[in-house]
Amino acid sequence: MNYIIKSIRCRCKHIVIILFFLIYSGFILAQMGVVRFIPVKSEMDIKHLEQEGEDEYLYKELSDKEVATAFCEEINAVIKQENIYEKWKVVGQQALEKIESGSSVEAVLKEYESSTEYEWLKSRYDLAKKEYAKPEEINKRIMEENNNFGYQIDVQNNYLTYSQAILGFLLIAYVYFFMVDNQKEDIIETRKIVGSDRFKYYIYDLLVMIIPIIVYTYLFGVILNIYSYVRFKVDGFPIKYFVTTEKYGTVFLPTIIAYIAVLVLLISIFKENFGVTVPIYLAWVIMNLTPNVFKNHKLLSKITVVNRLDGVQTIVDYDVGRRVIILILASLILVFSYRFQYKKRKKN
Amino acid sequence: MYTLKINNLCKSYGKTMALNDFSFEFENGIYGILGRNGAGKTTLFRVIVGMLEASSGDYQLYKDDNKIPKKEEGRYIGYLPQEFDMYRYYSVQEMMEELCLIRGIKKKEIKNEIKKLLGLVNLVDARKKKIGALSGGMKRRLGLAQAMIGSPALLIVDEPTAGVDPEERVKIRQLLSDYAMNHIVLMSTHIVEDIAHICEKVIIQEKGRTRFKGDIKDLINEATEHLGEKYFPSLKEFQEYAKENDVISFYRAGQDVRAIIKSESGKLKSEIGLEDAYMWSIKG
Numbered sequence: 001m002n003y004i005i006k007s008i009r010c011r012c013k014h015i016v017i018i019l020f021f022l023i024y025s026g027f028i029l030a031q032m033g034v035v036r037f038i039p040v041k042s043e044m045d046i047k048h049l050e051q052e053g054e055d056e057y058l059y060k061e062l063s064d065k066e067v068a069t070a071f072c073e074e075i076n077a078v079i080k081q082e083n084i085y086e087k088w089k090v091v092g093q094q095a096l097e098k099i100e101s102g103s104s105v106e107a108v109l110k111e112y113e114s115s116t117e118y119e120w121l122k123s124r125y126d127l128a129k130k131e132y133a134k135p136e137e138i139n140k141r142i143m144e145e146n147n148n149f150g151y152q153i154d155v156q157n158n159y160l161t162y163s164q165a166i167l168g169f170l171l172i173a174y175v176y177f178f179m180v181d182n183q184k185e186d187i188i189e190t191r192k193i194v195g196s197d198r199f200k201y202y203i204y205d206l207l208v209m210i211i212p213i214i215v216y217t218y219l220f221g222v223i224l225n226i227y228s229y230v231r232f233k234v235d236g237f238p239i240k241y242f243v244t245t246e247k248y249g250t251v252f253l254p255t256i257i258a259y260i261a262v263l264v265l266l267i268s269i270f271k272e273n274f275g276v277t278v279p280i281y282l283a284w285v286i287m288n289l290t291p292n293v294f295k296n297h298k299l300l301s302k303i304t305v306v307n308r309l310d311g312v313q314t315i316v317d318y319d320v321g322r323r324v325i326i327l328i329l330a331s332l333i334l335v336f337s338y339r340f341q342y343k344k345r346k347k348n
Numbered sequence: 349m350y351t352l353k354i355n356n357l358c359k360s361y362g363k364t365m366a367l368n369d370f371s372f373e374f375e376n377g378i379y380g381i382l383g384r385n386g387a388g389k390t391t392l393f394r395v396i397v398g399m400l401e402a403s404s405g406d407y408q409l410y411k412d413d414n415k416i417p418k419k420e421e422g423r424y425i426g427y428l429p430q431e432f433d434m435y436r437y438y439s440v441q442e443m444m445e446e447l448c449l450i451r452g453i454k455k456k457e458i459k460n461e462i463k464k465l466l467g468l469v470n471l472v473d474a475r476k477k478k479i480g481a482l483s484g485g486m487k488r489r490l491g492l493a494q495a496m497i498g499s500p501a502l503l504i505v506d507e508p509t510a511g512v513d514p515e516e517r518v519k520i521r522q523l524l525s526d527y528a529m530n531h532i533v534l535m536s537t538h539i540v541e542d543i544a545h546i547c548e549k550v551i552i553q554e555k556g557r558t559r560f561k562g563d564i565k566d567l568i569n570e571a572t573e574h575l576g577e578k579y580f581p582s583l584k585e586f587q588e589y590a591k592e593n594d595v596i597s598f599y600r601a602g603q604d605v606r607a608i609i610k611s612e613s614g615k616l617k618s619e620i621g622l623e624d625a626y627m628w629s630i631k632g
Contacts, residue, residue: 002455006446010437186432187435188399189429190432190433190434191434192397192422192425192427192450194422197422201450
């Protein structure tokens, strides 16, 4: 343990590692800026949240009748405009007549589904559904929908998703920094780690690489969580603290270990040939982050290590068993990398 | 009393024998290992240290005739590699601390151990310097300090004085001589003078094979019987001679040039040195 602590202290002072954590923190803060506007206190906060794309809690939950009324008002307002195309006036008028004769908005939209007018009508419909709630209504909804945990669950889901995404790329420099020195023949000879100590120090050196990133990302997540919690608490909401360890351990940790394992394996095989390691690794990371864009994406999603929790990707569901399998596979890759490195060296 | 017994050690890379049937018994003392580049010196060291696997043969370290278990051997061997290096952003102190931990030095003893070793190699004032900022000579001295962590029974030093200034070289020789009083020191170098000054026994390796092993005086005596000398009044005349004949070595002797040459009659007016004997050994 002394070795691990000592080595972490020496290595984490290096500019590469400091920059790595700075860039990571900057990215996360830029992505998680919405936390500052929740709980919502004004119309300005609502506007900020909408601009940031965080609009899940902003709109009133309207009944079908309210939506139909708002839709008709929207269409009426549009067709009264002078500079609108005649075609849209006709379509709008027809839609209004159908609704007045008793059709629902959904039924009207369905009639136009395969025509070019559909998107125009649909956009009016989406606008009609979006009526801003008042700040107090928004906050109440956030509290109720999240079992009095406030915005903390969203904070953690977004934090873990963004962290998995950015670290997929940033880890290249991080792992490379640790690995390449450890693989230099001169340094291996100087350290003179032989016999059974080899595997022990391989594990130690992996821990020297993994522990700082785990500790830093965990604490960063907890700080963001506490910040969100305190904002609600200060505003007098009966908020409960949300413990983040479980999802951190089951979602984030296996992904990061898998990233590191693949990088360690590629660097073990290709050594300083950065030009070979990076494209292969990047292709794998991109496939992990956006499996939907590939053909046969259902198959790809089965071998994806990234678990997005931001609601964008729905193929990969949160499944603890699957996360454990990823962790085991990553560990096996690390053991294989060790055998590859040392068996090769012993023969040379 | 420590003993290192090496029996028929071989290391091959494909069809190339880097080390061919090496056997020797080392006891406390300092041993010089000489040979050209690629003679197998570093391969021998790497096999003993455990960095390379021998193709055949074995070696065993003893303490007072008791075998030291193989899995503990690492703690008994200190090694200064030919190309010593460490993380360049570490300070000297940080590097020594980390290596002390790897070598199993107790935490409370580390500070004193480092102070003692850096004092021996005259690097106490440089302990806060980054490894990347050290001169070649300072790095060699630091390499020697790290090799002596934990006072290993067997100290293997591969070219300890390369790039070191004359004053520090003398100190390193003194240091190794003192250390060899109670330990085994194996030293390889291209600076024959270093071995001539501090070693009693020498091993000469050539293309993986052992050309000579034994006392330096025996090597010199043997060489003396096969060498002669020739004096030339000028360097130019010597150079003309050297173009046509095989010269072992040569020196300036006042205005004359003294050339050591092969001669079965062994007529030498004055003594030869280890370098002459070594050159005879590898050329003969």
